Amino acid sequence: MCSDQASKDTIGKAYTREEALQLDGSDCLRHLRPEFIIPTKDDLRRKTLSSQSTSTEFQEEFCVYLCGNSLGLQPRRSAGHVSDYMKAWATKGVLGHFKAHQDSTIPPFVNIDDVAAQQMAPIVGALVSEVAVMETLSANLHLMMASFYRPTEKRYKIILEGKAFPSDHYAVESQIRHHGLDPERAMILMEPLDSDQATITTSQVMATIDQHALTTALILLPGIQYYTGQYFDIRTITAHAHSHGITIGWDLAHAVGNVELQLHDWDVDFAVWCSYKYLNCGPGAIGGLFVHDKHSQVDREAIGNGHEGYRPRLSGWWGGDKATRFQMGSHFVPIPGAAGFQVGNPCALAICPLLASLEIFAIASMPAVRSKSIMMTNYLEELLQRSTSTATQDGMEELYWIITPRSTAERGAQLSIRLQPGLLEGVMMELEEQGVVVDERKPDVVRVAPAPLYNTFSEVWDFVAIFDLACRKAKSKKTNNSQGSGLLGGTEDKGWSLIK
Ligand SMILES: Cc1ncc(COP(=O)(O)O)c(C=O)c1O
Numbered sequence: 279m280c281s282d283q284a285s286k287d288t289i290g291k292a293y294t295r296e297e298a299l300q301l302d303g304s305d306c307l308r309h310l311r312p313e314f315i316i317p318t319k320d321d322l323r324r325k326t327l328s329s330q331s332t333s334t335e336f337q338e339e340f341c342v343y344l345c346g347n348s349l350g351l352q353p354r355r356s357a358g359h360v361s362d363y364m365k366a367w368a369t370k371g372v373l374g375h376f377k378a379h380q381d382s383t384i385p386p387f388v389n390i391d392d393v394a395a396q397q398m399a400p401i402v403g404a405l406v407s408e409v410a411v412m413e414t415l416s417a418n419l420h421l422m423m424a425s426f427y428r429p430t431e432k433r434y435k436i437i438l439e440g441k442a443f444p445s446d447h448y449a450v451e452s453q454i455r456h457h458g459l460d461p462e463r464a465m466i467l468m469e470p471l472d473s474d475q476a477t478i479t480t481s482q483v484m485a486t487i488d489q490h491a492l493t494t495a496l497i498l499l500p501g502i503q504y505y506t507g508q509y510f511d512i513r514t515i516t517a518h519a520h521s522h523g524i525t526i527g528w529d530l531a532h533a534v535g536n537v538e539l540q541l542h543d544w545d546v547d548f549a550v551w552c553s554y555k556y557l558n559c560g561p562g563a564i565g566g567l568f569v570h571d572k573h574s575q576v577d578r579e580a581i582g583n584g585h586e587g588y589r590p591r592l593s594g595w596w597g598g599d600k601a602t603r604f605q606m607g608s609h610f611v612p613i614p615g616a617a618g619f620q621v622g623n624p625c626a627l628a629i630c631p632l633l634a635s636l637e638i639f640a641i642a643s644m645p646a647v648r649s650k651s652i653m654m655t656n657y658l659e660e661l662l663q664r665s666t667s668t669a670t671q672d673g674m675e676e677l678y679w680i681i682t683p684r685s686t687a688e689r690g691a692q693l694s695i696r697l698q699p700g701l702l703e704g705v706m707m708e709l710e711e712q713g714v715v716v717d718e719r720k721p722d723v724v725r726v727a728p729a730p731l732y733n734t735f736s737e738v739w740d741f742v743a744i745f746d747l748a749c750r751k752a753k754s755k756k757t758n759n760s761q762g763s764g765l766l767g768g769t770e771d772k773g774w775s776l777i778k
């Protein structure tokens with residue numbers, strides 16, 4: 279079933295596990311799951327990395343991994359790319375910088391970053407010249423702000439969310455202090471208007487921009503919010519910022535490889551991302567940045583006449599003109615485009631898993647990834663809703679509810695589920711026991727993200743069955759504890775009822 283044929287109705291009827299398996303059978307990305315190493319339940323339980331136990335009890339049973347929003351799983355082909363890098367380094371030494379090898383999956387080290395940028399560009403909807411593969415998200419954010427946050431006496435504020443990912447908050451705050459300004463005055467923090475709501479609406483963002491239009495120098499927002507899973511309307515908000523002459527940058531940590539981005543056409547000024555979530559490149563993997571071409575032109579004539587001729591930035595030799603990079607001169611002329619914002623020699627080893635992962639994205643294509651993602655997340659939502667409504671019909675209270683926006687246009691793969699207070703620990707323990715991997719954000723949120731490249735509809739089904747039961751068990755335990763152990767009280771565990 280390739281997205282277009284699959285309506286929400288088709289999914290809506292798949293309430294039994296057999297029907298979930300049928301959805302898997304017609305999933306047009308199913309051939310890509312074997313590209314990934316899915317940990318087994320035994321892998322997760324073992325205290326060692328390699329199997330030493332003779333028990334086969336869980337050996338063949340895959341865990342249910344719905345945590346690609348935090349750390350994506352390992353593509354099988356990444357080991358081959360890393361091994362080719364090790365071989366090239368071992369057998370060619372410094373010559374590996376410049377020579378291509380017929381039997382290698384990786385290009386010469388000196389232009390491995392260019393090859394990665396070429397393959398990355400379609401994932402974010404950019405021209406190749408607008409993408410650089412480099413550093414970490416936080417470091418790139420600093421580099422971008424060094425170039426794009428140029429406060430003046432009149433325009434000095436940065437608008438961001440009050441609950442931005444901490445690294446973004448720290449980066450913004452430190453940039454403001456770096457310019458000798460006071461974060462109390464210069465940081466405009468947006469909070470949800472309604473205390474019941476976790477999300478910030480587009481109209482609220484626009485109104486905040488209007489309110490601070492004359493004094494704002496920069497806006498920084500997440501493409502997809504890490505906690506709530508809300509997908510911001512990048513195009514509309516960017517256009518609104520520009521209508522006031524304000525520069526806007528986007529943190530795409532949770533958007534890249536998740537939703538279809540069109541950064542060039544949306545006229546985004548700059549964006550930064552990491553590659554260890556939906557891009558599956560490994561813990562702390564090399565990040566990336568986008569700079570719109572309109573900001574990265576190099577005027578050689580102006581440079582020749584003694585003017586700067588390019589946008590100010592924190593420079594290093596790897597951002598310098600390639601024709602003269604190895605002449606070791608002291609006059610910096612940047613490469614036109616995002617590559618001109620590079621600082622040092624990017625880690626070739628770190629780029630190998632990225633190349634491996636991007637090969638899989640090229641086979642899949644972003645539109646197909648997003649289509650399956652919409653279907654899976656809708657399916658997850660529907661099963662969750664069905665189990666809570668079944669429970670409330672049975673006279674039980676709601677144990678959890680979804681805080682991610684309900685419209686598919688306003689979310690990516692992730693659903694964030696808020697639990698009744700006091701249930702999180704018990705629920706997470708039960709999920710771990712059952713070999714289910716999702717992540718928690720204390721005090722009461724569980725984030726669940728089916729990754730279309732390797733997850734299946736039956737895993738989503740299994741998750742909801744296990745999760746719903748885990749919530750009931752945790753509730754029952756909590757009630758029993760509060761009423762005294764061993765007494766009658768507590769909700770009776772009726773088991774999971776979707777298949778009724
Ligand atoms: C939204 C967001 N921003 C920033 C970061 C920080 O990224 P990094 O540690 O790669 O700099 C992360 C992830 O850790 C994130 O989820």
Ligand SMILES: Nc1c(O)cccc1C(=O)C[C@H](N)C(=O)O
Pocket residue numbers: 347348504531561562
């Ligand atoms: N980088 C992480 C780590 O080293 C340990 C645990 C989590 C992470 C994460 O990246 C978290 C992730 N950015 C988030 O959205 O919460």
